[in-house]
Structures are given as C-alpha cells and as structure tokens.
C-alpha cells in the first residue's frame with residue numbers, strides 16, 4: 001500500500017487510532033496456534049463507532065480490503081491478515097451500561113470477555129459465556145464467531161446471548177439496536193446476520209447481551225468413566241436426576257497427561273489416571289444445595305455403574321483447579337507439538353458411536369497417532385484432535401495425516417454432524433464447508449454481495465475470494 005494511500009486513510013484520524021510500526025503490528029499478524037503468519041501494511045485502532053464508520057467508508061471507496069480483529073484468539077485463521085488493513089477494536093472496550101432489571105449489559109466490541117463477566121457479577125448478575133481464551137477474546141470476536149464454550153448446555157451459544165448489536169456496514173452506514181428488547185417483531189432479525197459472519201459483512205462495534213440470575217450454589221466434580229459411551233449415559237443420568245447441569249466436559253487421559261507434563265502445578269485429579277473422565281458442574285438457585293445434589297446424583301450413578309470413581313471439589317479453590325485442568329488441555333497440546341484439530345459436533349445420541357469409529361480410524365491409520373478428544377460433549381461437540389505420540393511434531397505432521405482428517409469429516413457427515421461446531425470456518429475449513437453446503441454458500445455469497453459489493457470485508461475467509 002502506498003504511503004499516499006495510508007495518508008489518505010489516516011489523515012483525519014486521532015494519532016492513537018493508527019500505526020504502521022512493525023513492532024506493534026507483530027501481535028496482530030499471526031494466530032494463537034502459530035499456524036498462520038501474515039502481513040498488513042496498516043493497523044487501525046478506532047476509538048469510536050464514528051471513526052469505524054469513517055474508516056470503512058474510505059476503504060470502501062478506495063477498494064481496500066480490511067480485516068476486523070478482536071483478541072486474535074480465533075482458531076481457524078480468520079483473524080490473520082494477508083495484506084488486509086487490520087481494524088483492531090481493542091480501544092473500544094467500554095462497558096457502557098448494566099441494566100439489572102432488564103437483565104442486560106451493553107458494551108463495546110473490544111470489551112474482553114472476562115471484563116464483561118466481572119461487570120455482570122458486580123451488578124449481581126451472570127453473563128454465562130465462558131471459554132479458555134476469556135482473558136483475551138473480545139465481545140466483537142465472540143459474536144463474529146458465534147462462540148460456544150463450556151456453558152452452552154445451559155445457556156446457549158453467543159447467538160442466543162445477544163439481544164441487539166451495533167455494526168458498521170462497509171459503506172460506513174451504522175445499524176444499531178442496543179435497546180435490550182426481548183420482543184421486537186419488526187421484520188428480519190438482521191443482527192443474526194452479523195453473528196457468526198466472521199467479519200465478512202461489517203464491523204461489530206457494540207452489543208447488548210443477556211444476563212441471568214447468579215446461581216446461589218455451584219458444585220464441580222471429576223468422574224472416571226469407562227469410555228465415551230459411558231460419559232453420554234452419565235450425562236443423561238445427571239440431566240434427568242438434577243435438572244441443573246451447567247457444564248459437562250470430556251477429558252481424556254492423553255490430554256490430561258500433557259497438562260500434567262507441561263503446566264506447572266497441575267496434577268491428575270483421580271487415582272489411577274483413568275483413560276476417560278468428565279468434569280461436571282451443577283448449579284442451584286438454593287444456597288448450599290448444589291453440593292448435596294451432586295452427591296446424590298453421583299451416588300445413584302455409581303450404583304448404576306455409570307462411573308467408576310469420582311471426586312467432588314471441596315472448596316472453590318479445588319473447583320478452580322479442576323476447571324484449570326480442563327481449560328489447559330489446548331495449552332498442553334500446543335507445547336507437545338502441532339496437531340490436526342477437528343472441532344466437530346454430532347447429535348449427542350450419536351456421540352458414542354462417532355467417537356468409537358473415529359478413534360479406531362485414526363489409530364489404525366498411523367502407529368504414531370495419539371487421539372486427544374475432549375470438550376463439550378454435553379452439547380454433542382468434541383475437539384477431536386489428532387497429535388503425534390512423538391513430541392515436537394510440526395506442520396508436516398498435519399500434512400501427512402490429511403487423509404485422516406478427510407475420513408474424520410466423512411464420519412461426521414455420516415453421523416449428521418457439523419465439521420465446525422463452534423470455531424467457525426475461517427480459512428481452515430473453507431473448502432470443506434463450500435463443498436458440503438454449496439447451496440447455502442451460494443445464498444451467503446448473495447447476502448455478502450448485497451452488503452459488501454466491493455468485497456472489502458475480510459475477503460478471504462468463510463466464502464473465499466470473489467472470483468471463486
């Protein structure tokens with residue numbers, strides 16, 4: 001990009017609102033996993049919706065491609081620029097209002113999830129979205145990927161947690177609905193277009209989010225189960241007997257071993273290091289009720305042989321320790337080496353069959369393969385990751401096992417699942433997505449053309465370049 005063009009784009013902006021400093025750009029041009037390394041001539045850091053509007057109008061006029069960016073924790077390559085101008089929302093991070101009576105919170109797109117959770121808690125309310133990257137991921141990014149996390153089972157994905165949003169269209173116009181209404185039947189629900197759009201339709205600048213009552217008590221347990229089929233049976237039992245399962249996460253020994261090896265202070269929670277365990281969180285509106293509910297439900301599960309061992313956290317600190325183990329699995333994997341990651345979903349009723357078949361096909365394919373299948377099994381979502389047993393694998397490992405990836409996705413299809421449960425499509429899954437859903441991709445292309453006729457918004461992700 002010529003320096004003339006950079007001057008044209010930035011001349012009326014606050015000096016704090018842009019940078020061409022390679023040192024500052026560095027943190028914005030590669031992804032969390034270290035799989036994508038990109039480049040950008042210019043980092044824009046607008047401080048207001050009006051600034052975003054001015055920037056987009058100018059870029060649209062000049063045909064300059066832009067990439068909106070939040071916390072850059074996305075896992076499908078959607079937030080790594082390859083020459084696009086980066087629009088970081090990091091300066092637009094205010095929590096504008098908390099309305100406890102309306103159970104809603106309005107914040108700017110650059111507000112970090114943990115900050116939003118804290119602001120809700122200060123008002124005695126709960127914002128339930130929770131995931132491993134919550135110290136960095138921002139509301140605009142979470143909306144644009146329709147993030148899931150560990151509490152989807154009870155509260156739904158981001159799509160269900162957004163009451164309204166403000167977004168700037170590529171031509172600079174602003175659509176805004178931050179009134180926090182739960183009922184508004186005036187035509188198409190346009191906000192839903194921006195949720196999960198991965199920055200391809202406009203820049204989300206603010207949102208009004210749903211809040212909930214805080215549970216009066218919470219209990220967390222880790223249980224050993226024989227296999228994923230037993231985990232699914234235990235899930236059903238816990239749901240039927242308690243009615244208050246807030247999280248149900250599968251943890252394989254393969255994943256916990258890496259956490260224990262690489263995360264200081266981490267240790268296996270159960271004696272004998274079982275091959276499979278689940279982390280269960282129950283909540284109750286009654287003070288002190290959740291722990292006894294957990295004890296009763298696990299007791300009856302034990303009698304039915306649905307689990308082989310269990311430990312209930314005896315303090316908040318221990319509950320945090322259990323959660324830290326679960327949340328550290330991606331970190332442990334990362335230190336071990338590169339892995340092929342498959343964020344997939346199937347109906348919960350097919351989870352056991354899918355897992356059995358997928359593990360067998362992966363392990364049969366290559367003697368050096370280790371399956372690390374973990375995560376939100378309560379929602380039918382598993383991160384079915386395939387790593388090398390030998391530490392230190394690089395990109396060549398992922399290339400080598402591409403045929404295994406293809407077979408896993410075929411198996412997902414056979415079980416009526418999705419090849420992207422919660423991380424989105426980005427660059428990583430674009431070809432697989434378009435091949436599987438050609439009609440949907442064509443319709444999405446028409447929606448994009450209507451809102452972004454010059455194809456400037458994150459033009460390589462989701463649907464791919466205009467010519468394709």
Ligand SMILES: Cc1cc2nc3c(=O)[nH]c(=O)nc-3n(C[C@H](O)[C@H](O)[C@H](O)COP(=O)(O)OP(=O)(O)OC[C@H]3O[C@@H](n4cnc5c(N)ncnc54)[C@H](O)[C@@H]3O)c2cc1C
Nearest residue numbers: 070071072073074078132138140141142144148149199204
């Ligand atoms: C350790 C770890 C654990 C994770 N766990 C989970 C999990 O449990 N569940 C889950 O769903 N995800 C998880 N993720 C993935 C990631 O945190 C989510 O995808 C998150 O929603 C990304 O938010 P972000 O602010 O980092 O967005 P970014 O990575 O910056 O961007 C993601 C996408 O959104 C677009 N975008 C960002 N901001 C805007 C905006 N304001 N307007 C328009 N488009 C925008 C970008 O262009 C890009 O396409 C995890 C990631 C890590 C590293």
